[in-house]
Every structure is written in structure tokens, then in C-alpha cells.
């Protein structure tokens with residue numbers, strides 16, 4: 001495979017049609033790709049147009065420490081599917097397992113592939129990358145896989161790490177592994193790495209990732225570990241076909257028992273579906289034929305980081321998340337948190353009510369004391385104008401009545417406001433004085449002249465300042 005396939009230079013759709021794929025089947029496949037990408041069905045025509053107009057995407061496929069399962073997924077050949085045809089129609093310019101050249105010829109093929117489309121190819125890496133002993137645990141043509149991966153991936157459009165080993169080291173990278181195996185992302189710097197874990201990779205996710213790039217000219221959005229959200233954003237447990245049995249408490253309790261024969265939930269047999277994010281339940285494997293849980297084996301969480309260490313033992317439930325209280329599970333912790341928040345809310349509301357009641361009580365007492373103090377203060381009698389009758393003597397207090405308003409208020413006989421005279425509004429009309437009072441005021445002798453203040457030498461008289469409140473003297 002040192003030279004590119006040439007039959008698809010007129011586009012992928014033309015090549016598919018030559019292979020006998022009908023237009024209807026192509027559109028149906030486009031709808032399936034939209035579903036795989038978690039897009040609405042309305043995107044199917046756009047995907048069809050973009051893929052039909054695309055040229056082959058050059059691919060360089062490298063292998064490190066792996067079992068070849070991802071290549072087998074790529075080549076799965078139960079019967080040709082459109083996904084397989086699409087992947088066939090990629091320009092796989094270098095693949096150590098599939099290409100015909102060997103030895104020096106394979107190295108020449110790699111050099112030619114890199115030179116043909118500098119920066120315009122996709123690197124696909126399968127398998128883990130050993131780092132112990134300067135990476136010499138895995139070498140091709142005298143070059144460590146680590147250095148080969150760096151050389152190819154650093155100049156690629158993007159790197160797609162297929163399978164769990166390429167994701168984070170997988171089984172070779174599990175505790176006790178001597179080769180220091182790591183994922184591709186750990187040995188390349190600055191390259192765009194898209195991780196498609198699972199052991200092996202689901203070829204539908206590889207196809208959908210490429211279709212996303214062909215359609216939108218950008219790679220899919222990924223999570224913090226570089227896994228596309230369209231494939232690794234949902235929990236297997238939430239999409240599992242055995243979920244109803246989980247809800248009804250119908251579990252397999254031993255391999256081959258009645259529950260196993262009836263397809264009940266595998267939770268008690270150690271299924272890690274409740275802890276694993278992947279789309280295995282919806283995409284399945286082998287052209288949607290089956291997947292582990294449908295086949296009767298629980299999920300082992302192979303799409304999750306360090307799954308060999310963190311998800312084992314595979315056929316037992318994981319220890320509960322709260323190790324100090326073994327009987328407490330995730331649901332119990334959630335219930336406790338919600339109950340705790342509700343209790344804190346109730347206590348807070350009660351304390352605030354008590355506090356406000358106390359504040360209001362204190363304010364009421366304070367207002368009462370202030371009113372009593374004001375009423376008790378002796379005010380000088382107002383002068384009575386000449387000719388105006390003095391107010392009549394207050395009638396004698398009724399027996400038992402308080403002597404003073406202050407005493408009345410102190411006794412609680414009336415509210416402070418009830419004893420105080422109503423304040424005159426500044427806008428209220430002034431009642432006219434009685435006629436006899438006006439004549440008495442007019443006939444009264446003029447008041448003596450205002451005594452002249454000694455004015456300092458050089459200072460102006462108050463009149464000169466215009467602020468003398470005294471009335472002007474007559475004449």
C-alpha cells in the first residue's frame with residue numbers, strides 16, 4: 001500500500017456508487033452518522049453533502065504495544081458496511097499490518113507518505129507507547145515507537161488514539177507493567193490528540209470522528225481526557241437495555257442462573273455500567289449486532305482511565321465511595337446532602353424569625369420609654385396675649401385617674417400618640433383670630449425701641465447686612 005488508491009479521486013460518493021451503494025443507503029448512513037454524533041436528524045443532509053464532496057483523507061496508522069484488536073475493528077468483515085467502505089476509502093498510506101512492503105520498503109513508504117501531504121494527514125495510533133529504558137521496549141526499524149509517534153503526530157492535522165492502550169497505556173500500562181507504557185497524549189507535545197478508548201475501539205466512533213471533520217471542518221468537542229463528548233458523554237447504565245431490571249431489583253446472582261437466562265441486570269455480578277461513560281449501549285459492535293452486556297457479561301469499564309486498576313475486580317461490585325461507612329452508597333450520600341440542606345434551611349428560618357421578634361419587641365419598648373420621657377418633661381406656660389382670656393382651669397381629675405400624661409402612659413392607659421396634641425400641618429389653613437383679639441393687639445402701645453448693640457469700630461451695622469431680625473423703627 002505504498003501508493004494511494006486512485007479510484008476515489010472524484011470523491012467519496014462516486015466511489016461508493018461504484019461499489020454498488022445506493023443513494024438511499026448513503027442517505028440512511030448519513031442519518032446514522034448524525035445519530036452517532038448525537039446530532040439532530042436534520043443534520044443528515046448536510047453530512048451527506050459534505051462527505052459526498054470530500055476527497056480521501058490521508059491517514060498514517062502506527063502501532064505500538066497492542067494486540068491488534070483495533071485494526072481488526074477497522075477491518076471487520078462480516079459483510080461490507082458503508083462505514084467500512086468509508087474507512088476503506090480513506091487514503092491509508094501507511095499501516096504496518098496491512099501494507100505490502102516490509103523492511104526498508106516500509107520505511108520508504110512512511111517517508112513518502114509524510115512528504116506527500118505535509119501537515120495534511122491524520123495520524124491514527126493504536127497501542128501504548130513504552131517509555132522505560134529510553135523506549136526500547138518497542139522498536140520498528142531500529143527506531144523506538146515513541147520517537148516514531150512524535151515524528152508523525154507532530155506534523156499531523158490531528159492524532160486519533162484508537163483503543164484504550166493508546167488512550168492511557170491500557171493493560172501494558174497497568175500497575176506492575178515493566179515497560180512504562182503510556183498513552184499517545186503523554187509523548188507528543190502540541191499535537192491535537194483525540195482519544196477513542198474502548199477495548200477495542202468502536203469503529204463507528206472512528207468513522208463519526210472523521211465524518212465530523214469532513215462535515216464541519218473541525219474536530220469534535222472533547223472532555224478533559226480528550227474523548228469526544230458525542231461518544232463518551234453519557235453513562236452506559238442510563239442507556240442499557242437491562243436497566244428496567246435494575247429498577248425492579250431483578251439481578252443475575254450467579255452465572256447461568258435464572259436471572260442470567262432471562263437477561264436480568266448484571267449489577268450484582270460486578271457490572272461497571274454505572275461508572276462508565278461510553279456509547280456502547282447505543283452503537284454496539286459488529287455493525288450494531290451486539291455488545292458485552294447484551295452477550296451476558298457485565299461492563300468492565302474499559303473506556304475509563306486506568307480501567308485495569310480502577311475497575312477490577314471486574315466481577316465484583318466496587319467498594320462504596322465512602323470507605324468509612326461501607327453501607328453508604330451514592331444515593332444515600334445524595335439523600336443525606338439534600339436532607340442536611342433542608343434541615344439547615346429550616347433552622348436558619350426559625351432563628352431569623354426569633355431574632356426579628358426580639359428586635360421588634362425591643363424597638364416597641366424603646367418607643368414607649370421615649371414617649372414617656374417627652375411627656376414627663378415640664379414645658380413653660382405659653383404667654384397669653386393681652387385681651388385674650390386665659391384658658392380655663394383643667395377640670396379635676398376623675399377619681400383613680402393618673403395625675404399626669406406621663407403617669408397615664410406609664411400606666412398604659414393610652415398610647416403616647418393619643419396624649420400628644422395633633423401636630424398642625426404646615427399646609428393647614430390658619431384660623432382667623434377673634435375680632436376682640438385683633439383690636440386689642442392694634443391698640444396696644446408700641447414696644448420699646450430695641451436696645452442698640454454696641455457696634456465695633458469699622459464694622460457695619462446689622463441693618464447694613466440686611467440680616468437684622470428686628471422690625472424697622474417708625475419714622
Ligand code: SF4
Nearest residue numbers: 240243265266271273
Ligand atoms: S447490566 Fe450493568 S449497565 Fe446494565 S443496568 Fe445493569 S448495572 Fe447498569
